[in-house]
Amino acid sequence: xxxxxxALIALGGNAMTAPDGTATVEAQREAIATAAARIAELxxxxxxVVVTHGNGPQVGNLLVxxxxxxxxxxxxxxxxxxxxxxxxxxxxxxxxxxAALTAQGxxxxxxxxxxxxxxxxxxxxxxxxxxxxxxxxxxxxxxxxVAEGQNWQDRGEKGWRRVVPSPQPREIVDxxxxxxxxxxxxxxxxxGGGGIPVLRxxxxxxxxxxxxxxxxxxxxxxxxLVHADVLVIATDVDNxxxxxxxxxxxxxxxxxxxxxxxxxxxxxxASGSMGPKVEAALRFAEQGGCSIITSLDRIRDAVAAVxxxxxxxxxxxxxADLVGTVIxxxxxxxxx
Numbered sequence: 001x002x003x004x005x006x007a008l009i010a011l012g013g014n015a016m017t018a019p020d021g022t023a024t025v026e027a028q029r030e031a032i033a034t035a036a037a038r039i040a041e042l043x044x045x046x047x048x049v050v051v052t053h054g055n056g057p058q059v060g061n062l063l064v065x066x067x068x069x070x071x072x073x074x075x076x077x078x079x080x081x082x083x084x085x086x087x088x089x090x091x092x093x094x095x096x097x098x099a100a101l102t103a104q105g106x107x108x109x110x111x112x113x114x115x116x117x118x119x120x121x122x123x124x125x126x127x128x129x130x131x132x133x134x135x136x137x138x139x140x141x142x143x144x145x146v147a148e149g150q151n152w153q154d155r156g157e158k159g160w161r162r163v164v165p166s167p168q169p170r171e172i173v174d175x176x177x178x179x180x181x182x183x184x185x186x187x188x189x190x191x192g193g194g195g196i197p198v199l200r201x202x203x204x205x206x207x208x209x210x211x212x213x214x215x216x217x218x219x220x221x222x223x224x225l226v227h228a229d230v231l232v233i234a235t236d237v238d239n240x241x242x243x244x245x246x247x248x249x250x251x252x253x254x255x256x257x258x259x260x261x262x263x264x265x266x267x268x269x270a271s272g273s274m275g276p277k278v279e280a281a282l283r284f285a286e287q288g289g290c291s292i293i294t295s296l297d298r299i300r301d302a303v304a305a306v307x308x309x310x311x312x313x314x315x316x317x318x319x320a321d322l323v324g325t326v327i328x329x330x331x332x333x334x335x336x
Contacts, residue, residue, distance in 0.1 A: 006048040006182070007303050008228040010219035010280075011035055012235045013054035015296055016089065023057040032089075033096045035234075035296055039187070040100035042300045043108065048182055050226055051093065052219045055085040055193035056133075059212070063134035063162070067145070075148075078133075078164060079196050079208030086114050086192040093189045101187070111186040116173040116206060117195025117213055117221075123167035131166035131212050165211040169194060169218045173206065175225035182226060194218030216280035224287050230303055231284040233277045234296045240278060240325040242268050252325040257285045260327050285327040294324025302326070 015035040018027035043049050059081045066075040076084070090112025097110035125131075129151050142152040142160035152160045172178075178190045194213025198206040216233055223231045239251035242263060255263070260282055269275040274293075281291035292302045302323040 004046055005229040005303065005307055006050070006227060007042065007230040007232055008050045008052065008219055008223035008226065009039060009042070009299060010216055010231065010233045011051065011053040011296070012233070013056045015234060016053060016055070017057050021057070023061060028058075029092060029096070032092050033100070036093065036096035036100040037103075038296050038299055039097060040104045040106065042303060043101060043106055043187060044104045045300060045304065047303060049187050050178060050182055050222070050228065051097075051187065051189045052191045052215060052222060053089055053093070053189070053193070054215045055082065055089060058085040058089065059193065060134050067134075067137070067141075070144075077208065078210045078212060079198070082193050082196040082212070083114055086112075086196065089192055090114070090189045097187055097189075108185055108187060110189060111181050112189040113174055113177055113181065115178070115191040115195045115222075116198045117169045117191065117218055118171035118173060118200050118206070119167035119197050119209065119211060119213065120170055121199050121209075123165065125165040125167050126211070129163045129165045132161045132163050133212065134162050136161050165209075166214060167197065167211055169213050169221050171200075172218070172222050172225055173198070175222060178222065179226045191215075191218050191222045195222075214276050214280070216277050217283070220280040220284040220291075223284050223289065228284075229289055230306060231281060231289060231291045232299050232302060233281055233291070233293045234299055235274075235277060235293060236295065238295045238298060238324060240269065240274055240293050244268070244270075244274070254326045254328065256328055256330050257282060258330055260285075281325075281327050285329055288329055290329075291327040292324045293327075298323045 016028055017023045017031055039049060062081045094110040094112050101108055136159035139160055146152050151163050153163050155161050172195055178188050181188045194215040195218050197209050197211040197213050199209050200206055241249050241251050243249045264278050269278045277293055281293055285291045290306045294302045305323050306326055
């Protein structure tokens with residue numbers, strides 16, 4: 001089976017930790033090894049692969065360390081947290097990917113790239129931060145960090161929690177390097193956590209900023225910049241679902257961009273879970289690619305199901321309905 005396509009695989013946070021959310025070193029290694037095995041199966045079909053990943057639990061752990069050791073060592077800013085987790089997860093992914101590729105008899109290797117993503121200083125989320133990060137704290141402890149300039153909100157019975165800006169990704173600085181590595185035959189890990197958020201000054205210089213970027217939106221942008229044919233958002237369910245949690249719940253198979261936009265407008269996808277994944281998938285498909293939302297175990301079959309469509313031979317029909325939610329561009333207008 002030869003796909004001859006390029007896929008960007010966006011691994012959700014569940015692929016980086018144990019099923020119960022445990023983020024011990026061993027739990028993370030085991031989960032990443034499982035993800036790497038599935039990715040190697042896809043590479044074995046002839047697909048070029050770029051991997052990006054979430055880093056929420058890992059950044060959360062660093063923030064706890066910040067809080068517990070603030071009286072001993074200087075706290076680390078969020079952009080440094082992003083860089084550290086990209087390095088750690090990139091290292092672990094490449095170790096596991098190399099082993100999985102060897103097990104498949106594939107003479108290719110993985111490479112990880114610490115990746116920066118430009119955001120706009122005037123993004124409205126800088127004025128009204130929306131992304132909760134880290135753990136809940138009692139008010140008295142939270143106020144200690146408020147005094148140092150952080151934003152914390154009262155979240156009721158659970159306590160106070162830090163909120164940070166989550167601006168839109170505008171440019172991935174290191175995309176040309178990612179593309180060069182892919183075209184040299186590497187399986188590339190890049191833009192973890194959506195990329196390290198940076199601002200570009202009037203002189204072109206880059207400066208890190210206290211923010212986080214949605215990793216799926218970052219993946220949609222990176223996919224376009226590295227000429228990916230398919231964006232696969234790997235999550236813990238096989239399909240996006242209409243009417244989730246109701247008796248009328250129904251998994252979605254193949255849909256066009258217009259159909260999915262209409263479904264999303266009806267409020268079927270929660271902003272804290274499936275909503276950002278659907279938005280990222282739509283943005284990529286609107287640029288002419290195919291997007292897939294499915295579970296990690298199905299990524300190989302899902303990409304195979306849309307390969308004919310990607311290569312201009314139609315496809316992505318009933319077979320795609322069985323392996324995930326597949327979003328395809330609107331058909332070209334008929335010519336007379």
